Amino acid sequence: MNQDLIPSSLSDLYNNMVAGFSVQFENLVELIVTPGWRQHQLVIIVVLWALAFLLxxxxxxxxxxxxxxxTGWPKWRLRTLVQLMQRLTLVYFVVMSWALYLLMQHITWPSRSYIIGVVATLALAWLAIALVARLVRNRTLRRIFKWAMWVYATLIALNLTDDVAEFLDGVAISIGDLHISALGIIKAVLLIGILLTLARIGTRAAERGLMSNDDITPSMQVLLAKGIQVLLYGAVFMAAIRTLGFDLTGIALLSGAIGVGIGFGLQKVVSNLISGIIILMDRSIKPGDVISLGDTFGWINALGARYVSVVTRDGREYLIPNEDLITNQVVNWSHSDKFVRLDLEFGTSYDDDPHNVRATAIRAVKSVTRVLSGGKHEPVCHITGFGDNSVDYVLRFWISDPTKGLTNIRGNVYLALWDAFQSEGISIPFPQREVRLLSDAATQQVAKE
Structure with missing residues (x-):
């Protein structure tokens, strides 16, 4: 490379870039104002846009x-179709402009279709960028991505990338062997954005694939999905560090020193993280299980790296730290199977036949829809003792859907018992008290005593 062409300062870089833009702008103005095929191409472009709008x-x-x-298409394909429908004029223009450009390249001089080629390239780039930008969920990041890619596509179409890259590369700082330029930062940001998008898409695709595999348990599905997520985002982080030019050896030494200090302040976070890994590996709980922890009763909605989401019957969502599930006693109503036995205690009068009471109670509980019957799940009723006011019983029955609630099924069984006892004439006693009024002589006798 000729040393005379190498800029010696940032000012020279700026002047070179301005000169490059000026030359390109003068060429563009000359293309527009000079009579002949240049103006014909502009007219053709306007006509093509009008035809696209008419179509x-x-x-x-x-x-x-x-x-x-x-109706049978997957959601991603339907979303893409909607985006194309919203840009139908641009789609028609891209198709017609490229078809005309390729045709003119073969039947006439290339200079007579240069402007059409530039405009067709820009239109195709804008369409592609608009479609790809939908993958970025964050609205602010999506706008930044759109504008950055549109500027880059415009520079490519106008052959200005080398001048701009040279200028941005000259805007830099150097610390020892570390050289960070504006061009490097822009490349790193774009690369990180693309890799993060690809990592998010890959993570979701892996999660869908794992969730649809019935041979893998739900806890292992979550564990594998978290592992894939850590690997992908870790690779993005390492790529970002290398793109910016940092030395990974120095960072490893620094992170080791900092990690020791931070570890003392993040003991709970690390404990919850390790507890979450243990929960996923031993499969003690999994999404969909019904658990009780203290006063909290509900089903597990999701397993996170730091907490477990438990949704109760009243719609509340509790975020329980993983450490609490390891150190405290947890009742998992559906750990080994989905069947749950419930016990209801009640009492009847001493005047009622116990055999009739037991038979009536079993018939009543069988009439409730969620109660199971037959085999080892047959409801039973036993006498548990003779109380002060009643004969005490316990009614035991099984259900297979604890996620639908326990309080409501108990209430339905109590209501069925009430109706059955009313029809059979069985009474449910309650404590009674007698109040005796003493005569005056008896009162005086008590006072003397």
Missing amino acids: KLITQGRWEAWARSR
């Missing part, structure tokens, strides 16, 4: 009717 008006109804009939 949109004519065919939009048919395209919408065809799109509504695509």
